[in-house]
Amino acid sequence: MGETYLYFESNDLTQLPNTSTQDYNNLRRLHLANNNLTNIQINQLPKNLEYLDIRNNNITSLDPNVASFLLERKDNISVEQSGIYWKCNCNNTSLLNYLKLKEKEEDYDDYMYHEINSRVNFHHIKGPCPESCTCCVNGYEDQFIINCTSKALETFPTLPNKILGEPSLLLDNNLIETLSTSSLRNSTLRELHLKHNSLTHIHLDQLPSNLRVLDIRQNNFTGLDDDVTQFISKLSKVQLSENPWQCSCKFIQFLAHLKKVNFTEYQAALRRCSGQEYCPELCICCKEDESQRFIINCSNLGLPEMPAELPITENATLLFENNNLQTLDNSTKIIGLNQLKELHLRYNNLTKIEVLPKNIQFLDIRNNSLTILNESVREFLTQKSNMSSLTIFISGNNWICHCKEIRFFRFTKNLAENIKDLCKTECHDSRLFVSLEEIDLCPEKIPRYVIYFTSFIMLSCLLSFLQCFWKSIVMWLYEKRLFLKLTTRLEKGTETKYDCFLAYCHKDSHLVSEYVERLEHGRNRLRLCFYERDWLAGEPIPDCICHSVENSKCIVILMTKNFLKSVWGRLEFRLALHATSKDLYKRLIVIIYPGVENFDELDGELNSYLKLNTYLIRNDTNFWNKLIYTLPHKIINEDEDIEMINIEH
Incomplete structure (x- = not known):
């Protein structure tokens, strides 16, 4: 075939x-x-x-x-x-x-x-395997491996974002210097192996969000950013060894993580930047790139005392803030303390300081419970300020400011240029240091006879003032309804229907409204009687006048030119005068209005009364205080609802 x-x-x-x-x-x-x-x-x-x-x-x-x-x-x-x-x-x-x-x-x-x-x-990738790589399933169907190991790759392979199963990417032993930035964050990769490459930096967006295993051994990393550190700290497995890690303070969060997961690598990082491997337990040590300060960071740990040993290195700074340190006395024995150039002790519970580092150039003791610095510490700081630059912060303590501690006050004034927060420093009684002088703390004693004499003069002046203006003061207090139990006059006589009868000429009716407003609607709430409102129509005028005078505690006469010409006005005056002569508790109050000047032209009875009795002048600036105080006194509850009569038409 x-x-x-x-x-x-x-x-x-x-x-x-x-x-x-x-x-x-x-x-x-x-x-x-x-x-x-x-x-x-x-x-x-x-x-x-x-x-x-x-x-x-x-x-x-x-x-x-x-x-x-x-x-x-x-x-x-x-x-x-x-x-x-x-x-x-x-x-x-x-x-x-x-x-x-x-x-x-x-x-x-x-x-x-x-x-x-x-x-x-x-x-698993719905497409071809990356060039030079091998794609296969390991063990079980979901464990998909993209193996690009030892392929001399210089760039990160192109992969789809969505890879099925539990994908792992093996890129060990290549020449990759940077990872892909094309949406690698959205990749479904679970493992990323990058051992023995040339990576120097890695960003969070270059790490798949679903990653579980990361291997970056044998690269050129010197540190990891804070967001990357937070991310890798949550992974199930991270391998970081054999990188040239540096102890730069900009990577302090990573250094704390490195100390926790790989202490040997942390020691190596310290050795590279400071020449030694020691850092106190619980603390994190690092070196600032610009200032070259070696920072021993023991803050925010709630420690009751400072570490017994500190790294001995140049330009060392101890951050011991927000702890529970109470004393720094002569019994404190700390190896390496004298090497410190900066000591940060904010937010502790310090009550006593007796010893400080000999090389100190910066001291921060803000927000503690200090009340005083003893003489030896003051002398030491004064000496250091004369020999070299010294910076001190002392605010937020309970500094005692009185004459017994005047030397401490003088110390702060002498070192005002060194104490950078002196303008914010307060005494235990909230007085600012900068607002005080020595005389404020230690005032000169004043002889007793000067005090007695001054007190006598002041008392005499007060009594003279009260004697001259007592009546005006009482009137003002009564008008303002103040101290009523002291200023209110006890009214005698029988109770009447009205407190006051206003007598005036009918041509002066426009004057009545201000009396109603001030006396009836005001604070005193007196009951007034006047003919336009209270007299009954059809009643004889003489009877109405007699009735109003008899049923009022006082009679107020508005003495105007029209009143003097009025027959009824003169009748009201005579009846009022007659009533007050019969009833000793009934008062007659005459108010003289502008235009009424020559009393000699008045008839004999009215002329005699005005010459022998006091009266009020309407144009007096203190008229209302005098009138209100002269009228019957009443203690009125301000909350009472009293029916007021509106006389406006």
């Missing part, structure tokens, strides 16, 4: 027959595209096969024997596998090697003289 080709495309074939007949073995081309094949065994392939088309089937892997068979006959057998998404086990090296060969094949069929697609796609 000649060459035999079998076309069995686009059917529902699920597996090849297990046969070894001569005719089947003589098949040269086997076209099986677009079926439902899931696997192929070695005994299912024709022995003389030269072409195999398994495109668009459900095959995800090949038996190692089949892969070896194809690999051995790679020059004699052409295989088309487009549309297949491989799940190749990492132990199936034959299949892996064969697929590598397929990726390098030319896309051309010598038999059919047409182009073929040799692209090898993988199920």
Whole structure:
């Protein structure tokens, strides 16, 4: 027979027959595209096969024997596998090697003289494996590995964001200097192995958010940013060793993490920047890049005392803020204390300081419970300020400011240029240091006779003032309703219907409203009587006048030019005068208005009264105080609701 080709495309074939007949073995081309094949065994392939088309089937892997068979006959057998998404086990090296060969094949069929697609796609990435890398499944189907180890790669391989399963990317032993910045943060990678590359820096957006394992050993890292440190601290496994880590203070959060997870590497970092490996337990040591200060950071740990030993190095600074340190006395024995140039002790509970580092150049004791600095400490700081630059902060303490501690006050004044927060420093009684002088703390004693004499003069002046203005003061207090029990006059006589009867000429009716407003509606709330409102129509005027005078405690006469010309006005005056002469508790109050000046022109009875009795002048600036105090006194509850009569029409 000649060459035999079998076309069995686009059917529902699920597996090849297990046969070894001569005719089947003589098949040269086997076209099986677009079926439902899931696997192929070695005994299912024709022995003389030269072409195999398994495109668009459900095959995800090949038996190692089949892969070896194809690999051995790679020059004699052409295989088309487009549309297949491989799940190749990492132990199936034959299949892996064969697929590598397929990726390098030319896309051309010598038999059919047409182009073929040799692209090898993988199920987990829905596409080809990155160039130079190997993609396979390790152990179980979800553990997908992209192995690019030892490929001399200089750039990060291009990968899709979404990779199925539990993907791991192995990039050990390459020449990569930086990671990809193209959405790597959104990648589904779970493991990232970067051992032995040339990486110097890594950003948070270069780390997949779902990452669980990170290996960056044997690179050129000197430190990691805070956000990266926070991220890797939550990973299940991180390998950081064999990097040239530096103890720069800009990486202090990373140094704290490194000390916790890999103490040996932390010691190496210290050795690189300070020449020694020691840092107190719980504290973090680092070196500032610009100032070259070696920082021993023991802040915010709630420590009751300072470390017993400090690193002995130049330009050392101890940060011991926000702890529970109470004393720094002569019994304090700390190795390396005298090497310190800066001592930060803010927010502790310090009550006593007796010893300070001999090389001190900066002292911060703000926000403690100090009340005084003893003489030896003051002398030491004064000496240091004269010899070198010295900076001190002392505010937020309970400094005692009185004459017994005047020397401490003088110390602060003498070192005002060194104490940078003196303008904010307060005494225990909240007085500012800068507002005080020595005389404020130690005032001169004043002789007793000067005090007695001054007191006598002041008392005499007060009594003279009260004598001269007593009446005006009482009137004012009463008008303002103040101290009513002292200023209110006890009214005698029988109770009447009205407190006051206003007598005036009918031509002066416009004057009544201000009396109603001030006396009835005001604070005193007096009951007024005047003819326009309170007299009954049809009653004889003389009877109304008599009735109003008898039923009022006082009679107020508005003495105007019109009143003097009025017959009824004169009758009101005479009746009022007669009533007051009969009732000693009834008062007659005359108010003189402008225009009434010459009393000699008045009739004899009115003239005699005004010459022998006092009266009020309407234009007096203190008129209302005098009038209100002269009228009947009443103690009124301010909360009472009293019905007021509106006289406006």
